[in-house]
Amino acid sequence: MSEETKQRIIEAGAELIHKQGFNNTGLKDILKAADVPKGSFYFYFDNKEAFGVEVVNHYATHFAGVITPILSDESMAPLDKLKAIFSNFRGYFESQGFTRGCPVGNLAQEMSDLSPAFRERLQQALRGLDAAVRHPLREAQKAGELPGNLDTRATASFIISAWHGAIIRMKVVKTGEPLDNFYRFVFDTLLK
Amino acid sequence: MSEETKQRIIEAGAELIHKQGFNNTGLKDILKAADVPKGSFYFYFDNKEAFGVEVVNHYATHFAGVITPILSDESMAPLDKLKAIFSNFRGYFESQGFTRGCPVGNLAQEMSDLSPAFRERLQQALRGLDAAVRHPLREAQKAGELPGNLDTRATASFIISAWHGAIIRMKVVKTGEPLDNFYRFVFDTLLK
Numbered sequence: 001m002s003e004e005t006k007q008r009i010i011e012a013g014a015e016l017i018h019k020q021g022f023n024n025t026g027l028k029d030i031l032k033a034a035d036v037p038k039g040s041f042y043f044y045f046d047n048k049e050a051f052g053v054e055v056v057n058h059y060a061t062h063f064a065g066v067i068t069p070i071l072s073d074e075s076m077a078p079l080d081k082l083k084a085i086f087s088n089f090r091g092y093f094e095s096q097g098f099t100r101g102c103p104v105g106n107l108a109q110e111m112s113d114l115s116p117a118f119r120e121r122l123q124q125a126l127r128g129l130d131a132a133v134r135h136p137l138r139e140a141q142k143a144g145e146l147p148g149n150l151d152t153r154a155t156a157s158f159i160i161s162a163w164h165g166a167i168i169r170m171k172v173v174k175t176g177e178p179l180d181n182f183y184r185f186v187f188d189t190l191l192k
Numbered sequence: 193m194s195e196e197t198k199q200r201i202i203e204a205g206a207e208l209i210h211k212q213g214f215n216n217t218g219l220k221d222i223l224k225a226a227d228v229p230k231g232s233f234y235f236y237f238d239n240k241e242a243f244g245v246e247v248v249n250h251y252a253t254h255f256a257g258v259i260t261p262i263l264s265d266e267s268m269a270p271l272d273k274l275k276a277i278f279s280n281f282r283g284y285f286e287s288q289g290f291t292r293g294c295p296v297g298n299l300a301q302e303m304s305d306l307s308p309a310f311r312e313r314l315q316q317a318l319r320g321l322d323a324a325v326r327h328p329l330r331e332a333q334k335a336g337e338l339p340g341n342l343d344t345r346a347t348a349s350f351i352i353s354a355w356h357g358a359i360i361r362m363k364v365v366k367t368g369e370p371l372d373n374f375y376r377f378v379f380d381t382l383l384k
Contacts, residue, residue, distance in 0.1 A: 019305070020305070020306060021213075021215055021302055021306075023213055023215045023216040024215040024302075024306070099305045100305065101301065101305075105301070105357070105360055106301055108360045108361070108363060108364045109293065109297070109298055109301045109302070109360050109363065110213055110301070110302060112360075112363040112364045112366075113211070113212070113291045113292065113293075113363060114212060114213075114216070119364060119366075122364050123364050123365060126361060126364055126365075154373050154376070154377075155377075157361070157370065157373055158354070158358075158373055158374065158377045160357070160361075161354060161357035161358045161360070161361050161370060161373075161374065162350070162353060162354040162357050163357065164356075164357035164360050164361070165297070165352070165353035165354050165355065165356035165357030165358070165360070166350075166353045166357070168297055168300045168301050168304075168353070168356050168357070168360075169300070169318060169349070169352075169353050169356070171300060171301065171304040171305060172300045172304045172311060172314050172315050172318055173315060173318075174304075174311075178349065178353060181346055181349055181350055181353075182350065182353065184346070185346075185347075185350045185382070189381075189382060190377070190381060190382070
């Protein structure tokens, strides 16, 4: 029993859930992928739902690891940071043949109505994503690149939602076109 | 065996799938809700996947029934038609406590990577939704209410995607705020 084992179960489960959904992933699949017995799983997690909430934590931490260095890069103009974040995720999706989608968006769609614990954690995760988008919007505002009266909170929320929707369409059409369409509307229309 | 029985199975299954997801809905649940034996199900449907595709058809028909009368109403200005469509759906979501979401968006997220048959049917359904939005955009263009150089195809696709993403957020926060935020950005910024 170790933190390492717990982490291995989370990572193996997160991968399966990202590929095929939470309800479509059985506990047996997770145990097999992590190569642990059932007792080990229940040593770390009260049940599959509690495990799922830890998977959301795992993804929130992962996103922070991608986003924070970009937001902190003082050599980049504020809106270029935002472009870099979305380009980074687009690169990931392309590497996956435009499958999988956003793990937070997926679980928000699948689990919000079914589990209050998921819903609460996903709400936090959305707040984190909103904050990551709002940060460069406010910087751009201070730099005079965006109108001072732009509601950065509402704009960040709209951008993240439009991104989640574009990702759903990406999964259907299996090309990057919906992501490129999102990018054009956000950067050439909304943030002009 | 009758068309009526088939329709009853589809409607009962569609309701369950809308509430709790496709993979989370067992065949037994569907049979129980429709009050039919398993043999009856397999008389009409080759398997659960084929049944799911019929559920998408069912929703596409339902949406057409809501949207077509609005689009054909010659007493309304083009962009008012679009507003009426989204207000109509918002009213439905409010009546459901901002749960469930869009059945097409839900299944697009859940099933596109898992089933080519679903994916193909969902792609058609998205095309239908795009066309429903594009129609009033083109009318508005002809009436001089939108710029002649607006790419109505790309705009319709972006609007539907942004709507699907707003609905995901609605499921998480359980209020209409994300839908209202979508509405403001689309009608006060994008289509100005």
